[in-house]
Amino acid sequence: MTICSSILDRVGHTPILALDGLLPAGSATLFVKLEGCNPAGSIKDRPALNMIERAEAAGLLKPGGTVVESTSGNLGVALAMACAVKGYRCVIVMDPRTNATNVAMVRALGGETDIVTEMNPADGTYQEARIARARHLAETIPGAYMPFQYSNPWNAEAHLDSTALEIHDAFDGGPDALVASVSTAGQITGIGTGLRHLGAKTRIVGVDVKGSVVFGGQKGKTAVTGMGLAWKPDNLDEAVVDDAYLVETAPCFTAARIIGKRFGVLLGGSSGASLFTAMHVAMQLGPDRTVLAIAADRGEKYLDEFYSDAWMRERDFPVDDDCDRLLAEARTLEVFRHPKAEIVEKRVAA
Numbered sequence: 631m632t633i634c635s636s637i638l639d640r641v642g643h644t645p646i647l648a649l650d651g652l653l654p655a656g657s658a659t660l661f662v663k664l665e666g667c668n669p670a671g672s673i674k675d676r677p678a679l680n681m682i683e684r685a686e687a688a689g690l691l692k693p694g695g696t697v698v699e700s701t702s703g704n705l706g707v708a709l710a711m712a713c714a715v716k717g718y719r720c721v722i723v724m725d726p727r728t729n730a731t732n733v734a735m736v737r738a739l740g741g742e743t744d745i746v747t748e749m750n751p752a753d754g755t756y757q758e759a760r761i762a763r764a765r766h767l768a769e770t771i772p773g774a775y776m777p778f779q780y781s782n783p784w785n786a787e788a789h790l791d792s793t794a795l796e797i798h799d800a801f802d803g804g805p806d807a808l809v810a811s812v813s814t815a816g817q818i819t820g821i822g823t824g825l826r827h828l829g830a831k832t833r834i835v836g837v838d839v840k841g842s843v844v845f846g847g848q849k850g851k852t853a854v855t856g857m858g859l860a861w862k863p864d865n866l867d868e869a870v871v872d873d874a875y876l877v878e879t880a881p882c883f884t885a886a887r888i889i890g891k892r893f894g895v896l897l898g899g900s901s902g903a904s905l906f907t908a909m910h911v912a913m914q915l916g917p918d919r920t921v922l923a924i925a926a927d928r929g930e931k932y933l934d935e936f937y938s939d940a941w942m943r944e945r946d947f948p949v950d951d952d953c954d955r956l957l958a959e960a961r962t963l964e965v966f967r968h969p970k971a972e973i974v975e976k977r978v979a980a
């Protein structure tokens with residue numbers, strides 16, 4: 631057992647768990663990478679640390695400085711952790727829909743929360759108001775640095791030499807397919823690019839939830855924490871995404887609930903989204919292949935949400951946690967887009 635001098639040394643090197651026995655015979659083997667094992671509880675520990683350290687090296691963040699960011703959750707918690715260790719003031723702009731545990735965690739880690747109240751009536755989200763408020767704070771607080779995770783290349787970069795390398799090494803050259811949920815697209819772009827640089831032949835599969843428009847589609851309300859964007863983020867590099875899926879909300883929650891009961895691991899709803907899609911991919915690929923789903927965070931934050939039967943019933947979501955039904959639904963999933971193939975087609979046409 632090694633003794634570490636900073637909790638930040640513990641970011642990364644998360645475990646990978648085999649989900650044996652979950653899928654019907656003849657499917658690929660399904661694995662899940664547990665990013666919730668990062669110290670602040672999510673995959674966002676990696677970009678938070680990288681964006682801060684890159685900003686320090688570039689002279690954008692100096693001793694006595696303040697980190698300001700708009701985030702509905704995990705990045706804020708991760709930034710608050712890094713700022714606590716490094717001695718920066720941290721101001722996180724959130725909204726009334728932000729998960730209560732995330733708000734409490736930011737505060738417990740010494741961060742300040744600034745909650746906007748103005749919703750954009752056009753799409754029923756607070757994202758624009760949050761970003762405008764964070765920009766205003768970043769302009770008015772002396773020594774402030776706003777990472778702006780949606781367009782910051784240091785977000786995706788955080789996964790190149792860490793997440794992608796860990797996956798490449800664990801699978802001896804990479805799994806046959808990798809499935810990741812998307813929001814800022816930091817993880818899919820970073821892991822996909824990293825695996826490509828390492829020569830892996832892994833099929834990169836992105837998952838968005840209906841109502842979110844990262845891969846296109848109809849804007850609407852979303853309920854899966856960590857997912858749901860009203861625009862296409864600059865960090866999305868479609869040239870690394872082979873297949874994009876758009877999934878319903880209910881199976882994301884059911885998938886996470888089933889994994890908790892079957893494997894003793896509590897995961898968040900976006901992990902459910904990537905697992906549900908990974909089930910489909912694994913059933914399609916067939917035996918002797920490997921599929922890795924990225925589980926972005928842990929489930930404790932959602933005990934009063936989708937892990938609560940009452941909460942699920944109020945929203946007409948199922949509470950039976952019926953794995954056969956979920957697998958039947960996963961089997962019929964259809965790909966939404968093939969972004970990489972579309973880029974090649976466009977190039978050929980030009």
Ligand SMILES: Cc1ncc(COP(=O)(O)O)c(C=O)c1O
Pocket residue numbers: 672674703704705811812813814815816817818855856857898900901926927
């Ligand atoms: C729980 C959770 N899942 C998925 C995502 C999406 O990850 P990315 O922003 O890298 O696309 C996030 C990002 O905030 C998240 O917090």
